[in-house]
Amino acid sequence: MYRYDQYDHRIVAERIAQFRDQVSRRLSGELKEEEFRVLRLQNGLYMQIHAYMLRIAIPYGLMNAAQMRMFAHIARKYDRDYGHFTTRQNIQFNWIRLQDAPEILNELATVEMHAIQTSGSCIRTVTSDEFAGVAQDEIVDPRPYAEILRQWSALHPEFALLPRKFKFAITGAANDRAATAVHDIGLTVVKNAQGEIGFRVLVGGGLGRTPVIGTEISDFVPWQHIITYVESIVRVYNQYGRRDNLYKARIKILVKALGIDEFRREVEADWQFTKGGPSTITVEELNRVSAYFVAPAYQDLPASDANVDAKVRDNKAFANWMQRNVKPHKVQGYASVVLSLKRAGVAPGDVTAEQMDAIARLAERYSFGELRVTHMQNLVLADVKQSDLAELWLEAKALGFATPNIGLLSDIICCPGGDFCSLANARSIPLAKAVAECFDDIDFLHDIGEIELNISGCVNACAHHHIGHIGILGVDKEGHEWYQVSIGGSQGNASSIGKIIGHSFTFGQIPEVVARLLQVYVNERYDDERFIDTVRRVGFKPFKTYVYATSIEDDKAWSGTEYELLGKGVPYDTPYYSPRF
């Protein structure tokens, strides 16, 4: 993976010094909260319901064991012994004291990490395919380009204060696992007929209040020109994006308002001044960065392992895990293993300090010391020998990370919601917990097969509910939490936005609503048809009709569900400088 050189170190160190000074000016009262807010957000520091939350960048989801151990250390020393992996491949700590934030950043810098632009109206952390570099369907490894874009976007002087946040996703595989269609800019590394490398560029995708699938602005931008090209896109956006209405400020609204042709014309008009100029990426720079992503020292191994094959035959639990959590690898004899962070009773994406240390050990032992975070809030050991799978399974199982549910109903994508997030209309973690507990029979889950259930606590859609096969959105009705349900959303190559099935439900009704949706699917499906394909084939009518056919009991037993980690630890004193004081 990429390692900092002296320049990266210096930039991060100077950013910390700047932030430390900003924090001390806030603590002294020199900066008022409304002045400080924008400054702290540029560095990933939010004020949530209970406390400051610090979001740390894990650029394109790639990290090593030392970084994971640092997270464990931060969780223990500055937080309440756990952290939360997000749908944008970042990690969040929920109980941070403002005065500790600079020191946390200092500690992070020792393992080459930072919180630069993990929030705020600026270019956010670039996200990517969690199987980059190892996937069988990969055409070009996107990671060097992701790193080059990380550096270009970090502290970019012209784009620190855009109309709204700006998100990049990049993939280099045939199957899009980075949700490029729902990012402000979605890049796919491709080869043209001559075998040259370039990017297909989508623009104006996004979720939130107005979900939009990105539109192709260019089918091929040669790799050398990608910085100048995206710089022109962001420059046009910075000038013309709306600043009068928060909900209309994303680039998707501008692209819709201008139309893609006019938008493209603006971009190209700007680009002609910089295309081929100094920001053109050099072969030397690409080579320099690519050298950090060369394949690890793989061994020559047989294509399959007899012990694993035998165990698959004999042990159903192992077979289930192999089927769901183990993914093919481009190198013979290797596999990628997804560690499920979704098990009943735990908030999706939450990991305790102890578990972080254990995961770091697994990475060192089985996967060249590296880890990936997925935008589905799981972790990946990308380079595991097939002959190690049985042993790894036992260890992961003992740690609670071997739930064989990747891609299944209980692999729920869920935002922090009403338990933490100050923007929430409704709780999402307890709802995820209730649904997971309701449908925890592994045979049933395997029978239902691949399905994505996403729960967002508000219209900001951090859990990407619009592209969930079943999407649940928390809405506020006269101060009470309600949930709107949609079906038919999808990420990947055939991205689509889900459609709301009708009026919303209470917390206690949701498990039954999900059960009814699944019932319709089971009745209607062809043999191996996935839920989403059935929805596409039979349409949304039968689902809607059945769900609303009879009244649904509001099962209060579920709505009492609480998030157990929430009450943990010492009480957090709301400080005088907090906006909630």
Place this chain on the structure above:
Amino acid sequence: MMIIKNKAIVEDDWNVLRLAGNDTPQSVVVLPGKVIVPLNVWLAQRDALQDRTDLGVWLASSDRPEALQQDIARFGVIAVDFPKFADGRGYTIAYLLRERLGYKGELRAIGDVLRDQMFYMQRVGFDAFAPRTDKDINQALKGLSDFSVTYQASNDEKLPLFRRVSRGVANG
């Protein structure tokens, strides 16, 4: 009034004309003396103001820098207004004035100008800053030296870092 210019705190005698409630760009009276007028006043009263040598112009964040295409060389001072510091349009305006319109004179940031934005402002081409008057200008000056190295090319550094220096290489 004190401003920051070329990284030093200096006395400044330009007056920035801002339209009051009843003023229109056509009707407002541009008093004699060194005045920085809004772009729309300059465009509306161009004929009358033509011969004044003690005139600067300022752009609102919604103004287009190309509107100055014809006149850019006649101004020794151009200012860009930041109505609030979170409005980032002024950064692109400055960049375009420098890089596309070739403006070489003083480029001044006015309005909600705070120390924490000044390093970026300097990078895109501002060389003068009128920090908000309720803030300590000596402190604001420090903002210009927050960083000693940057990744991107902009107006200050014509080359991105990867062309400026020879960077580290992977060693496993």
